[in-house]
Amino acid sequence: MNELLTIADQNLVLHRHPRHKKETLQAWDSADEYLINHFTENELQNQLGEEGQLLIINDSFGALSCFFQQLKRTTITDSYLSLSSIKLNMQRNNCNEENFLIQDCLQTFPENVKVVLIKVPKTNAYLEYLLQQLREVISADTIVVATGKVNMIHNSTLDIFEKYIGSTKTSLAKKKSRLIFSLVESQTLPENEIATTWEIEKQGWKIHNHANVFSRNHLDIGGRYLMDNLPEGDFEKVVDLGCGNGVVGMTAMQTYPNAQVTFIDESFMAVDSARINVIKNFEEERSENARFVVNNGLLGFKGESYDLVLCNPPFHQQQAITDHIAWSMFNEARFALVENGELVIVGNRHLDYKDKLERIFGNCELVAENKKFVILRAIKSY
Structure with missing residues (x-):
């Protein structure tokens, strides 16, 4: 089982938590890699400016939170296991935590978000909740990019992005993963209660x-x-x-x-x-x-x-x-x-x-x- 992620001039040692002796799964996937490569190749860090920040949603074990360690960022999750994994992997890779905040998804989303990176969750209801909260803190110049395995991205997934964010398209598939791009558009948003x-x-x-x-x-x-x-x-x-x-x-x-x-x-x-x-x-x-x-x-x-x-x-x-x-x-x-x-x-x-x-x-x-x-x-x- 590979524990070393080598990507875009960084080497990160990443473990899944809780750890167990016969682990066969690595702590990142091709969707993480696709998202990181897209961010770096398109220099999306330039979108942040001096005051803006990066928002990472649904990082599983810390691949995204650790890779972007030089940027001001907030990571949002519903999983205590993900939260603890991210913290441990940041310590393992000596990441600077001064410009980093991690919080659960029930807390208010941060302000002045200029780039949003999302790992598509398993359920549409949770995705809808996240995008509903996200819409409150983003503006027309915010870049929203999501990623997931091909078998997790359906027409219903794209419809939710269209519903809450705006015009949405997908990338070609690479290593069974795909990217989703949504333009933040002015539109009448649904006021439905997702709970x-x-x-x-x-x-x-x-x-x-x-x-x-x-x-x-x-x-x-x-x-x-x-x-x-x-x-x-x-x-x-x-x-x-x-x-x-x-x-x-x-x-x-x-x-x-x-x-x-x-x-x-x-x-x-x-x-x-x-x-x-x-x-x-x-x-x-x-x-x-x-x-x-x-x-x-x-x-x-x-x-x-x-x-x-x-x-x-x-x-x-x-x-x-x-x-x-x-x-x-x-x-x-x-x-x-x-x-x-x-x-x-x-x-x-x-x-x-x-x-x-x-x-x-x-x-x-x-x-x-x-x-x-x-x-x-x-x-x-x-």
């Missing part, structure tokens, strides 16, 4: 979902299955690990009325959605006993502190299919659980989580199953 709200009838909850939250338009069927199969017990400290919009943790708040429930996700939008949903659907006294944390799983949490961890583990990081996130979650859960504490997960039947849990915990029980999902429980013992 969604829907109801869970059984609980009578109204669920708010920011643009980049998993299963933002409906209740995830895996999450529903876990909600219907929570363990019996008198749990006092519970974690909804990878909480998404928080419906599993909210079910835990309802099922264990005296428990403190901690909602954790690496998405800033997910954790904020969970926070909003708890406040909207629970009395103030109960919602005050909930905690909301943006983090890489339970990494850095105190050991032997929780008696129940609930998890619907993802099997993607960015666009890559991987099981190392689930591995990390299970290992971190075991560390964080008290003796006889329980980890309860839902997973697709074809994913071999039972074997993983048995190897980590020394035990695993099948709690429930249907045609698509299994509910598994592992208990921490010494």
Whole structure:
């Protein structure tokens, strides 16, 4: 696996984070390279002037943030993993951080942006949100260039750029990647609310979902299955690990009325959605006993502190299919659980989580199953 990006007279050592022993994927792709080469060959730095700055949106692991280290720039992301990866890779390459700011996508976008570089996100809803916010801080002389793998750029993608920015065209494909160019034009902008709200009838909850939250338009069927199969017990400290919009943790708040429930996700939008949903659907006294944390799983949490961890583990990081996130979650859960504490997960039947849990915990029980999902429980013992 190559860790050295050599491009436009720079050599950058870049790692994906969190790192694991058998990593096969590099920390940049051909879309990053295409964007960097276009920027340098067309001398877009001249567009910045003395006061203007570069805005980088959706940098995955820091290739863009590190390469443009000599320029005043802000990087915006919804991913805690991307944020921490960017910071670590900047330190690894001794990048100057005095002219650099990194922030989550829910914060106000910076002013005086003269060049915008965008990695096209996975979902159109999130792209639409980003361009809606971007439109508030750019002007007719701002250059907007996006990039992505060819299979991620569709007519609907270009339509969103047209809708919020202006006339849009694409480049030829290189190494299965493409560039998108949008001219900032004066136009009547839609005032639609991109966040969604829907109801869970059984609980009578109204669920708010920011643009980049998993299963933002409906209740995830895996999450529903876990909600219907929570363990019996008198749990006092519970974690909804990878909480998404928080419906599993909210079910835990309802099922264990005296428990403190901690909602954790690496998405800033997910954790904020969970926070909003708890406040909207629970009395103030109960919602005050909930905690909301943006983090890489339970990494850095105190050991032997929780008696129940609930998890619907993802099997993607960015666009890559991987099981190392689930591995990390299970290992971190075991560390964080008290003796006889329980980890309860839902997973697709074809994913071999039972074997993983048995190897980590020394035990695993099948709690429930249907045609698509299994509910598994592992208990921490010494």
